[in-house]
Each structure stands twice: as C-alpha cells, then as structure tokens.
Amino acid sequence: MLSSMHPHDGPLTRLRRGHEQSVLELLRKYGPLSRAELGTRSGLSRTTLYDIVAGLVTSRAVVVGTPYIEARKRGRPMEKLSLNPAAGEAVGIDFARRAVHVAAVNLAHEVVGSASEGHAADLSWPERVDIAVQLLDSLTTGARGESAAGGSGRAQAVHLGALRAIGVGVVGPTTDPGSESAHAQGIDGLPDLLRKRFGVPVLLDNNTRLAALAEAVWGAAADSSDVLYLRLSHGVGGGLVVGGALHRGRHGLSGEFGHITVDPAGERCECGGTGCLETLASLDAVLRRYRAAGGRADSPARFLAAATAADPTALEVLARVGGEVGGVLAAICHAVGPGVIVVGGELAQAGDALLEPVERALRQHLMPLARHHVDVRRATLGEAGSALGGIALVLHETPLLTHYPQPVSEENA
C-alpha cells in the first residue's frame, strides 16, 4: 500500500524514509532527545540529521521543546525533540450495509473509543460520511456516540488533529478504489469524499477482511500471526492473515470462502455459481433449512434462540451446516496452513452447537499430520471488528508515512 502511494520513489527517497524512521524509533524508545543525542544514537551526520528533523517538525510528527531544567541555565537553552503527542493516531471506519462503525486508537495503539449508528440501506455516500464524521466528533469531545437513534458508543477524549491516515472497510471485494469493481459498487467517489473531510490518506479494503485482521491483532487470534477468519452472516465470507499481514490476493479477491463449491448439484448462488457454501451456511440458508426440517422460526434471531434453547431440529441443522463448513475449512487449511481459525458473524452466536460439528468435520478431513495444528475459536470483537481492522491496516501499512498532513493526490490514491 505504501509503495503504491509512492510508485516513483528512488533509492534516495527510500534512504531518507529509512532515516526518518530511525529518528522516530529512537524518540519512541528513549523519549525526548536533543539533536546531539539523536546524532550519536542514529549515526547520522549533523547535516543529514538536521535536514531529517526539520522535515519531521514541518510534518508535525515531531515537536521541539525546552525542558524546564534546561531553560533555567545560562546561555542558549538546549532544545529536546519528542514525538508529537497529538500525532500518530489512527481511526477506522466500517461502512457496512446498514450501519457505520468507527473506532480510534492513541499513540500507544490502545483503542480509545468506538461508536456505531444504523441507517437505511439506500443512504447516499455523502450522508454516510456525515455519520462517520459525527461519530468521530463524538469521540474527540469525549461525548457518547449517540448522534442519532440507534447509536451506541464508549469513548474517551481523543485528538484527531494529526491523523496519520484513515482505514476504511466497505462491502465487496475491492482494494483499489479506482478499479472497475469499486466503480461497479458505486464507491469510487468515497475515498475522495473522505480525503476532503479529513485531509489525510485513505486506505480502503473489504470490511470482512478487515475484521479478520482485527481478530488477529486485538481479538480471538491475537496470539497468532496466521489466521483464517470465517464470517457466517447474511453472506458468507472471510479473510486470511498471513505472517501477521492481511492477505489480499492478486486482484483483491481472496477470503471468498462463501463461494467455494460444496454441492455441484446444489442451489443457484447470488454470485452466479451453483452450490456455493453461502447457499448452505448463510443465516438465511440456515433459517430456510430449519423450516424445511419442520422448525418454526420466522427470523434468524428466532432460529438462534431455538438453537440456544437446544431445540433438537435446530441442533440437527447446525450439525449438518457445521459438517459442510468444516469440510471447506479443511480444504483451505491444507492449502494455507493457518494456526487459528476464527468463526464470526451472527451464526457464531450459536456457539458449540455450531463449532463442535465444524471442528469434528475439520479434523476428519484434515490429513493426520495437520490435525492438531489448528485451533477453532469464536470471534470476540463483535460489530466494531471491521473499524478496528481499518486501524490495524493503517498501523501496519503506513509505518513510514510521516508526512501525513499532505493529502494523497488522485493518481496515487
């Protein structure tokens, strides 16, 4: 992502970024340092160091101050450089189908606030962006994120004055806001809208993939760097985290677990395929199967209530669904070899009634050598997951992006 923002960087620009990064790391590690101390520790020449520091101060990543004890001495007081406490924050926004979720972290990468608000599915992008801005404003003033009915939030004051970048989740398979698929989804104007409102670079990705990254950073798989995340909701999808980084695939089409064929003679899927996992394991498919088996429920929520109450028909349906899901997961495990599988989405609320048959089928289909090398866990981050994933994206993919106040130009977005 960084390289795509700076496609024409030469080795000398990279060298400069490396020096900036060294200076920032030293300030992070040792706290405030004078230019002389930075020179000794960084190994940079005086000329290079002064040049690098000037750039960092201009971009507000670093601030200059004179400690009280120094100011009292005679002669020219010694200046100390330190990280700008208002800098480096990141926010994540998830534009889900019918809700906007936001979250923010401080310089220590602690989550300091999150908020959500529901909306109609046909709300325009400018209106959705307005909701995101209001929710974020509510976080910065320390107010609860309840700018409209249905809003909810937990927040403490957070300064967004020197945002590094914004990580944004959207529905659908895209990483490239300028691409055809972005256009087809009608989100091609979104990055522009956000850049105009916040004046910082915008990183865009599929929101289910971002939820995968968030579970690997802050959630159920925070101890693992190779994670398979499966989301069983109105749709079925997921994401892969490989070596701690979000895996995207060549054309942004990865984690499409819902469209793996399970039954070649099965039902037609929305994607155009036949017998995809989504036709068997989405919330609606599971509800349909439950009713076909004689169960009575008129909504996914009631089906989940029946499953929680150990209704035998519901458990039987979940056992079948779990078997199919486990078979697909085994195939992906053979290919990819994750250490942890995280199952999220509303259907995961069924708990062990779903997860036990998933694990059983998984181990049955895995080659013996691989059987004890993967854990199955329920997702822990809930609806804020994708917004948190947007933050993780910013923290992972813009480590050298110190000149954040400059908006990214059109060509490089």
Next chain:
Amino acid sequence: MLSSMHPHDGPLTRLRRGHEQSVLELLRKYGPLSRAELGTRSGLSRTTLYDIVAGLVTSRAVVVGTPYIEARKRGRPMEKLSLNPAAGEAVGIDFARRAVHVAAVNLAHEVVGSASEGHAADLSWPERVDIAVQLLDSLTTGARGESAAGGSGRAQAVHLGALRAIGVGVVGPTTDPGSESAHAQGIDGLPDLLRKRFGVPVLLDNNTRLAALAEAVWGAAADSSDVLYLRLSHGVGGGLVVGGALHRGRHGLSGEFGHITVDPAGERCECGGTGCLETLASLDAVLRRYRAAGGRADSPARFLAAATAADPTALEVLARVGGEVGGVLAAICHAVGPGVIVVGGELAQAGDALLEPVERALRQHLMPLARHHVDVRRATLGEAGSALGGIALVLHETPLLTHYPQPVSEENA
C-alpha cells in the same frame, strides 16, 4: 527466517544492519565508491561509516582497491570500495527421493550452472551430501556435472568461496530442521552435515514449495507475485507464493493440495485420509484409472505416450482428472486469489489434454467476478526447479546476512 536467526536483535543491531544494507545498495547501484563518496550518498557520519565499512570488509562482502588512475597520482592514493565479485553467490540443492539436483547463481542473480545425479532411494544422508558436493565442485571448475552414471549438467565456472547461504529442498512438510516432523523424516542431521561441509547457514524447506518459488522467480510465473503451483507427480502437492514470498503456513503445512478431500466416499490415501486429490490425480492413480477404463499401459511414461498420441481412453481419463483438479484449484483460488496457476510434475507433460479440462472446471467453479483474473500455465523449469527455488530462498530471506562466514549456531538454525 532472518528474524529467527537473530531472535535477540535489539533496535541498535537492526539499525546497524540497516546501515550495512544502505552501503551495499549504494555500491550495487553506483559501482566502486570512495569512503568520502559513500559518506555523502549515505548520509552516515564518518565514524559510523568507517565502522560499518570495516565490518563489511572483514566479512568479505566488500573489497578495497586503488584504481590505476588514482595510484599514479602523488600523495596518499584514494581507495575505492566495491562489492566482492566472489561474494554473494548462492547455491541451491534439492534432495529429491532418488536424485540430487544442484544449481548456482552469480552476484547478478543469473543462473550460472545446474547439475543432477540419480541415486538409490535408500542412500544415506552423508552419501547424498557427498553427491551434492561433487556436483557443486563440477560447477566451480567449469566441468560438466557428470561425476557418475546418470549425471547431467550445464555449467560455467562459478566461485563458491564466499557463499552467503545454501538453500536446500527436502521431501516432506518441514521448514524447521529441529522439529518433530524433521526428526520423523530422518533429516534432523542434514543441516549440520551441510554446515560442516560448507561453513555457511543452511535454509531448509519442502522441495515442492521451493519449485513453486522458482517458477515465480525464474519460470512460468516470473511476471506474477501471487502464484499457485500444483505438482502432479507420484505424489500431488504444491506451494503458494504470496506477494512474491514463499508462503509456509503456521506449522510448515501449506500447499498440501493433494490431501484436499475430493470424494469423501473415495479411496484410502497414504496420508490416512479418504478420497484425497492424490488418490485421483497422482501419476499412479491416473495410470490405474486408465487401465480400469480399458487402456493398456504398464507405466506412467507409456500412459503419457498414449495421451500424446491422442488415445481416446487416455484423453477421457485426463478430462475427468482435469475436472477434479480444476474443482480443487477453484476452491483454493476463492480463498487465496492467485494471479497465475502453474501446473508442473510429469502429468503436466500431457499438455492441453490435461490443462484444458483443468481450466474449464476452474472457470465453471469460480465465481464470475473471479473468472478472468487467473491464468493457467504449464511449469517451465523442469527437474532443476527445486534447486533454483533453494537459491531464491537464500536471495529472498537473507538480504541482510552479510556476516556469512560465521555458521549459524544450533539454537538459531
């Protein structure tokens, strides 16, 4: 791999490595430079630079010389630093079931030689290492690698005096020579044997995965950084290259495409599973299916000859096999999203008779959005592939390993 070799590196060691890397990159880019020129271009202080250069000279990565034109001047002649032309070479060794393959590259990362020799399946590891040493010796003297019957090679003289590391492919799913699975395969002494013979770090990986990496670097997918490689041979396996790097999975168990279940009611597989792709698409399985369909052939080679001669029974069997292979590839594509699929192994010699049904089934099972985003190609590197992959591993994973004459200690191997 680098980080696992230096698990206790502090930020200052990393800073030093970064400086070393900057100096090496400048010498690679600009050719011989004086210390003063290096100082200006690198931005390092005189003290730091002299210290870094001294380390690089000691480790023989950099050599010091005085250009003729300078030597003629009065006063102290100016020294120029340059990359050691004898340094930085890498070799790869593939210990296959019944053969040893070796390959070597020069500083420009051009393949300068490869050689092979067959042996009995039960040959001991010290004897296999002897064969590897002889084959490499034949490359360094420019002789053809024909140290025994069955040997073959193309070679030009290559100096192995300052090897960076050796990349080694072995049969079986392992990346960690100290692990249980390495022990189970009886290769736990191999890295030691090689370190003693060559005195350099040894990087070990599954040889099929290394063939995948080689196809992505030098072979059929040299234009793509996201590659799925499938090998159809006596076994069925493969590897994934993700963002240009070899993907291993949490426990070194990835690319096991042969053990994805295709027919849950199918035959027992060697792995302990049932109906794995390998039971349907390995050379032996295909031969068996051909004979069951009335075809006459007593070896895979004769089956391939029949297929090449357009024998209708052979083509029919390949169409069925291709359909099954394409279905499995579609599932992996949904999960991983590669840009190129490379099919290798002996069965790929059947060419379009196999690849056309593979592609047909692949596109049938892929969601429409993904259908035109993946190319299917036949592997191009042949039997040297895994040895070349070993070299690619060294070049990719030891970029900062400049102090190569020190063998890696046991704990860090």
